[in-house]
Amino acid sequence: MVGADGVQSNVRRLVFGDDTRFRRDLGLSVSVFSLPNFLDLDRTGLLYGVPGKTASIYSARGNREAIAMLFFTASPGAGDRYGGVKPGREIVADVFGGEAWYVPRLLQEMWQAMDFYFDTASQVHMDRWSDGRVVLIGDAGYAGGPGGNGTGGAVVAAYILAGELAAAGGDYGTAFARYERLLRHYVAASQKQAASAANFLAPATWKKIHQRNRFFKLLPYLPIQGLIRKLENRTASAIKLPEYLVPPALNAADSTAAIEPL
Numbered sequence: 001m002v003g004a005d006g007v008q009s010n011v012r013r014l015v016f017g018d019d020t021r022f023r024r025d026l027g028l029s030v031s032v033f034s035l036p037n038f039l040d041l042d043r044t045g046l047l048y049g050v051p052g053k054t055a056s057i058y059s060a061r062g063n064r065e066a067i068a069m070l071f072f073t074a075s076p077g078a079g080d081r082y083g084g085v086k087p088g089r090e091i092v093a094d095v096f097g098g099e100a101w102y103v104p105r106l107l108q109e110m111w112q113a114m115d116f117y118f119d120t121a122s123q124v125h126m127d128r129w130s131d132g133r134v135v136l137i138g139d140a141g142y143a144g145g146p147g148g149n150g151t152g153g154a155v156v157a158a159y160i161l162a163g164e165l166a167a168a169g170g171d172y173g174t175a176f177a178r179y180e181r182l183l184r185h186y187v188a189a190s191q192k193q194a195a196s197a198a199n200f201l202a203p204a205t206w207k208k209i210h211q212r213n214r215f216f217k218l219l220p221y222l223p224i225q226g227l228i229r230k231l232e233n234r235t236a237s238a239i240k241l242p243e244y245l246v247p248p249a250l251n252a253a254d255s256t257a258a259i260e261p262l
């Protein structure tokens with residue numbers, strides 16, 4: 001059984017027990033939703049920040065719509081307090097109510113959004129990712145949070161887990177151990193990259209906000225652009241993917257064919 005059910009994984013809770021041992025709150029709450037591109041943004045975005053809060057809007061889907069992202073710092077454990085107590089939209093409206101800029105319009109749009117997302121950002125750290133026949137993959141086992149390499153990492157992990165399961169010919173214990181051994185380093189680098197995201201996404205002081213904003217303004221003119229891409233790519237590609245030999249016979253109609261490691 002593969003638990004691929006995200007950072008709030010029920011499989012993790014049911015199989016590995018007390019979740020507080022695994023979740024590390026990053027001290028940041030995040031809300032994301034789409035809205036009309038009412039500012040006619042053209043492949044660009046805008047930020048508004050006050051200490052501990054950032055509201056942003058950027059164009060998406062060929063400028064046909066926009067995405068709003070609202071970040072605010074929250075003390076560890078806030079996620080538990082929010083959970084079930086107050087709906088996310090109300091929390092965001094409370095936190096950002098009274099702010100200037102386009103925030104009132106963003107809040108107005110938030111109530112209409114069909115894809116409203118809200119959560120406190122957290123990482124998942126576990127000593128092992130499997131127990132018996134159950135294995136965790138992606139955020140369920142090792143979420144990094146915003147700023148990491150979670151999406152690509154989850155796909156890489158799926159490739160390796162599938163390859164190792166097939167190569168082990170039914171010996172899932174061996175497959176799970178190899179999957180974990182191959183991925184541990186990769187996941188750790190991604191989590192490290194994401195751990196300080198809160199400092200950047202919702203800086204705590206005016207000084208830090210000015211530093212971040214200056215960085216964004218200068219970015220198009222700095223050679224550092226290439227460096228940032230390089231750093232991102234370095235984390236994303238910091239793994240040598242094993243090649244699994246897939247016999248031509250392996251297709252949907254013949255799912256029992258074996259895969260041998262090269």
Ligand SMILES: Cc1cc2nc3c(=O)[nH]c(=O)nc-3n(C[C@H](O)[C@H](O)[C@H](O)COP(=O)(O)OP(=O)(O)OC[C@H]3O[C@@H](n4cnc5c(N)ncnc54)[C@H](O)[C@@H]3O)c2cc1C
Nearest residue numbers: 004005006007030138139140145146148149150151152154
């Ligand atoms: C604000 C934010 C920004 C991010 N930005 C980036 C980014 O720019 N780049 C990046 O690489 N990563 C980013 N990430 C991380 C990335 O989103 C995750 O790492 C990635 O989605 C993990 O994929 P997953 O499949 O493991 O989990 P998820 O994408 O969370 O998928 C789990 C799925 O399981 C479903 N599920 C849960 N329980 C059940 C159940 N009982 N039955 C059926 N289905 C269930 C859920 O509905 C969900 O669809 C960001 C994360 C956040 C919070």
